[in-house]
Amino acid sequence: MKNTNNYTKLILLHPYIQKQGSSNRIWLLAFISFFTLAFLGTLIYTRESSSSITNVSKTSIVSSSSSPSPVSGLPVNVINTLLHYASKSNDTYHMPHSDLKPISDVLRKCSSPCNLLVFGLTHETLLWKALNQNGRTVFIDENRYYAAYYEELYPEIDAYDVQYTTKRSEMKELLASTKEQVTKECKPVQNLLFSECKLGLNDLPNHVYELSWDVILVDGPRGDWPDAPGRMAAIFTAGVLARSKKGGNPKTHVFVHDFGGEVEKLYGNEFLCKQNMVEESETLGHYVLERMDENSVQYCKNQSSSSSSSSSMASSSS
Structure with missing residues (x-):
């Protein structure tokens, strides 16, 4: 009889072999997971870095745009072209290039947004609006119909009319009465909305x-005949507005056109002050006034000498 036990084969799978295979798979899975996480981490970090760089770039752009810049925003060659054609106009009362250039230079350097006030609707009205492209420009004129016509023709123009109660022939009397009221109604620093000063x-x-x-540009109102309003009130008002400003740059540039005129020179030196003059020609006076204390009672630092010189000028002109 054959012993079948001698031919029986028993195959056992040792538990170690099973664990070894499972362990290899776990290590492989862990290895893949590690690199997956590493890849995702790298991807997230790269995106965050690029986002930070973008934000920094945007911040730099915003910061640079918020810094003082030329108010007009126009290239210099465009500005020069506008000045050239404005000065070459056939209009009888156009400004020469020598008058346009100083005003244009100040507007170009004025920090944005620049506030420009112009007394008079003139041939240069559209030019001032264009040069002060990113700022606020307001025009004041004595003719309500002309102001309305201008606004209808050019809706972008901000123009208002004002009723002047002065006469050019009263130039000396108005000067004297205003100086007498310098501590009361005609103070150099005040809110003119509530003023009773004759020149305010x-x-x-x-x-x-x-x-x-x-x-501020004083290029109006008219003053060619005795009953014309003259620019006495406009010059006085410009001086008070400049000294009474509440915010922004403490300095205000005030230009007086037709500076060779008797009213323009006399009232300019009296209420804008000769020591504030930075540039003068036969047709344009350029003053720079600074904000003053609300308790001030003198228009000029050396008021006595200024007053005497103005009085002598008025006497010599009579």
């Missing part, structure tokens, strides 16, 4: 008194 314009729109004007 108190019927302008409210925002004209609230805005801090960086540049």
